[in-house]
Amino acid sequence: MSEAFDAIVLGGGAAGLFCAATAGQRGARVLVIDHAPEVGRKIIISGGGRCNFTNIHTAPDRYISGNRHFAKSALARFSPRDFIDLVDAYGIAWHEKTLGQLFCDGSARQIVALLLEECAKGAVEMACGVPVSGVDHADGRFRVSFGGREASAPALVIATGGPSIPKMGASSFAYDLARQFGLKVVQPRPALVPLTLPGTEALFRELSGVSTEIIARVDGPWGKAAFREAALFTHRGLSGPAILQVSSYWQRGSSVTAQFLPDRAPGWLRAAKRDRPRTSLQRVLAEGLPERLAEALCDRLALAGELGALTDKALDAAEQRLAHWAFVPDGSEGFAKAEVTAGGIAVDGLSSRTMEATKMPGLYAIGEAVDVTGWLGGYNFQWAWASARAAGEALIPRLVDPNS
Template sequence: MSGGKGYDVIIMGAGAAGLMCAAAAGQRGRRVLVIDHAPEPGKKILISGGGRCNFTNIDSAPDRYLSENPHFARSALSRYTPQDFLELVERHGIAWHEKTLGQLFCDGSARQIVAMLLDECARGGAEVACGVTIGAIDHADGLFRLATSRGEAAAPALVIATGGPSIPKMGATGFAYEVARRFGLKVVQPRPALVPLTLSAEEALFRDLSGVSTPVVARCGKAAFREAALFTHRGLSGPAVLQISSYWRHGEAIGIDFLPDRKGDWLLAAKRERPKAGLRAILDEALPHRLAVALGERLGIAGDLGTIADRVLAQAQARLADWQLVPSGSEGFAKAEVTAGGISTAGLSSRTMEAKAVPGLYAIGEAVDVTGWLGGYNFQWAWASASAAGQAV
């Protein structure tokens, strides 16, 4: 690691965004140093997608990202698309497949994506230094100077790519926010996103369903997702719940439609067609048995359908279509796949990711207040924001 003016760009963080930015900048002739405190690069990439890396989503669009400025991501996403990344993957001979809902995965291992990014960094001559801790960061005379465990490094451009605090067991911290605040950038309160939700003791009936999974529509505010929900010993998880968790705020209710395929007055129709059937038997045909029993108990409707007033059945039907639950909390950053919030986009250029008030300082990837849906969207933001900065530094 050389000191002084040995580099044009220093990138803090050797994850998806940092490596992508290093490759883009290096291949433009910039002298690039990437620093990471982890012993190896791309640790979160390696665990993603069950070890197969859900590296992008072909349906990526700005409306699938949360931010205080919902338009901020538009520029970068439009200039580096899922197709652009897919072409890079194919150029490296990495076999891939599409799962549900536009999600693209490696056929083999997530290690192929890390190797590809390191190859691209090497093509541009970027130096990747892992196991390096950063101390003081100063900015004077047009240079950012970093005191590190391997000596001083300096460059006219500094990129914050250290992500958010989600999954701390992987070494994740709030370092990005400390650096941002050091240079006067605002930080939108970080919170866990794509995270399981917990239920209180009053909802213990549902916590007793641990391991049961069923397709639902989960709603919070104007957001709605149709995917599977999974009951856990602490509350709710599964793709539908992880998605809605990004929109949920403490104290709010979420609504669950347990029978999204049942339309119209299906319960009244069942009463006419099978008056001697009980409600639990009807639910048992459409839902996992343990869930059907639990919902039946909560609804408290006994007897044959033919003996139950239409009004009572209509109320039961409405409740099954929008079952209100108020989560007690979430499982926190330890179980969150990503962080919502982060470095405020108000202080950044949407075209270059450069800080408006601090020339030469950039922020990309999960460190920024842009959070994608589950299913490859956050990787696409990493690639797109990194490409934008890599073309600008």
């Protein structure tokens, strides 16, 4: 026999739990179903175990989507300050790390505990460790089969995320379900992910563990992007915050440009030659870069000897290359190492105000499952909170008036 609920939320992550709590505290009878034995597993490992739960610089232009305006409504109605107030209300200590990124002083489990307490306040029912075996829709109700049970509700929320970090149980379930109900899916791809370099760049792969601040640039189908942060050379290619950021905009075959020594003014190598003609280029580079990287760059530039022995033309060319050093990755480390998934359920089939499917009343999609992907640094959590709040609030008038 089917158990009746007002809303069923599929997925016990950040978006799913916050949506369930929002609706539950407004009087809805809500069921959360998650195939994992405990909810919030991705939250627990996020931010090095301290959960980068939002970013104070959140703005719509820091998200990638098939519709760059889609995220505006939800983000405007639930801001970082709103979530910070909730964190403060629970007495969770936090700090700003860099670039507006907020982390718990203690453990990411504090955020999970907050969400579970918010759900408890709304008498939300949890069903964990039970995979969904079937979903259908008839007579204005969604029916979900799971763990030998069946539940039905006039509202169903897809909050199961994307396939990033499959070892945590992530899958493409959200997309399969969306297609079942006629929603389009933008091709999912790994985002905020390390990039790999081909064998021709073996010199740089030998720098594994070396890190330096750069400006990383990319010009891809999702727009131009530039980020000034640290880049890390790995045994497979490139990583670090700057690379993870541009990876969301990168597509196979295009280059990533690194600007080394970004604070140097034009003509700085000529000035170094004038002031210290007997100094080598490698030594000058090593004053602002790790020594191993300075050596590798000099090997590629093929400029040996003292600066005074090098022509101004050669130094100008070296300076230009250091400011526009192009790498052509041959791929990424894939969903296994991607922090999030770009692409997903197409936003042109959803209401930006409520997250409800325009052609399937009662069906909602939120969080990472949707084609909205934020920058590194708490932006994706803020999208989870904002989209979840939008859907959770929208459920209430629907339950009062199914024709609303």
